[in-house]
Amino acid sequence: MLGAFLWQMLPAQLALRLDGVPKFALMFVTIGLAAAFAYRVGPIFELVLFDGDFKAWVNGDFGTGTPFMFLILIPLSYLAVSFVFYRQVGHVFRDRMRSLDRPAAGRLDFVRYIAFFGAALVLAYAVASFLTLLGFDPRGGVIDTYAQRNALVVGFVMGFAIIPNIYTLAEDALNSVPAHLRAGSLACGATPWQTAMWVILPTAASGVFSAVMIGMGRAVGETMIVVMATGNTPILDWNIFAGLRTLSANIAVELPEAVKDGTNYRVLFLCALTLFIMTFVINTFAELIRQRFRKRAFQL
Numbered sequence: 001m002l003g004a005f006l007w008q009m010l011p012a013q014l015a016l017r018l019d020g021v022p023k024f025a026l027m028f029v030t031i032g033l034a035a036a037f038a039y040r041v042g043p044i045f046e047l048v049l050f051d052g053d054f055k056a057w058v059n060g061d062f063g064t065g066t067p068f069m070f071l072i073l074i075p076l077s078y079l080a081v082s083f084v085f086y087r088q089v090g091h092v093f094r095d096r097m098r099s100l101d102r103p104a105a106g107r108l109d110f111v112r113y114i115a116f117f118g119a120a121l122v123l124a125y126a127v128a129s130f131l132t133l134l135g136f137d138p139r140g141g142v143i144d145t146y147a148q149r150n151a152l153v154v155g156f157v158m159g160f161a162i163i164p165n166i167y168t169l170a171e172d173a174l175n176s177v178p179a180h181l182r183a184g185s186l187a188c189g190a191t192p193w194q195t196a197m198w199v200i201l202p203t204a205a206s207g208v209f210s211a212v213m214i215g216m217g218r219a220v221g222e223t224m225i226v227v228m229a230t231g232n233t234p235i236l237d238w239n240i241f242a243g244l245r246t247l248s249a250n251i252a253v254e255l256p257e258a259v260k261d262g263t264n265y266r267v268l269f270l271c272a273l274t275l276f277i278m279t280f281v282i283n284t285f286a287e288l289i290r291q292r293f294r295k296r297a298f299q300l
Contacts, residue, residue, distance in 0.1 A: 058146045065137035066128045073124035081119045144239040149231035152240045158219050166215035173207020205293040213286045223248045247275045
């Protein structure tokens with residue numbers, strides 16, 4: 001985010017000269033710097049929020065649930081602050097942005113982001129403290145005993161695995177929207193954001209939804225990532241820091257060693273049948289929803 005705001009602050013001529021390969025190289029440099037910064041600052045955050053021992057905190061050895069709820073509530077608080085701001089004074093801010101040149105607008109947008117983030121931190125901490133006063137503690141429920149290979153790790157890894165597929169297919173769907181629809185909306189006085197939300201996205205909704213479902217199907221059917229990242233633990237728990245084993249991973253691991261026509265062998269085929277039925281039902285509903293989106297797009 002900081003790199004994006006710094007790019008907005010550059011003069012227009014300099015930004016045009018750096019566009020292309022230099023911009024692409026700067027993106028990788030920014031990602032590397034962000035990773036190094038996170039590596040250095042991470043222990044400091046752990047010390048401030050969890051007294052330097054996150055595992056002991058998760059196990060309930062000390063502290064309250066406020067730090068974890070604070071981290072979870074930051075994105076929600078940021079959305080709430082943004083919603084209130086744009087509902088109240090959003091039009092004034094947009095008019096002010098249009099009257100400024102590129103560097104000044106970038107600086108103003110950066111100040112807005114910092115102010116939003118600070119307000120979100122305050123709001124998140126206030127809500128987390130209030131929930132703690134009410135006696136709510138997520139430990140022992142969604143977070144519990146920490147395992148190195150857990151469901152949270154799988155979530156991050158699977159996100160990196162399926163996002164490129166979703167992004168590519170969704171981009172194709174959005175780019176396939178006829179140009180005259182965009183031009184007509186902008187000519188009628190709609191802003192680019194209004195055009196995107198009320199013209200482009202509804203028209204491409206069927207393609208975007210298909211992209212999401214293909215990505216979800218990839219995630220559900222993934223085997224080796226789950227086996228390697230979760231420890232292949234045959235348990236079912238709400239704890240996001242515990243391991244797990246999916247149906248597809250269970251079949252891949254157990255079937256080679258199962259005795260033919262034995263109980264375990266038949267249970268594995270039952271797992272396969274269950275996975276097939278789940279996939280069939282979900283795909284059927286997804287196709288019905290996609291057809292509905294497509295019909296609505298033709299009515300625009």
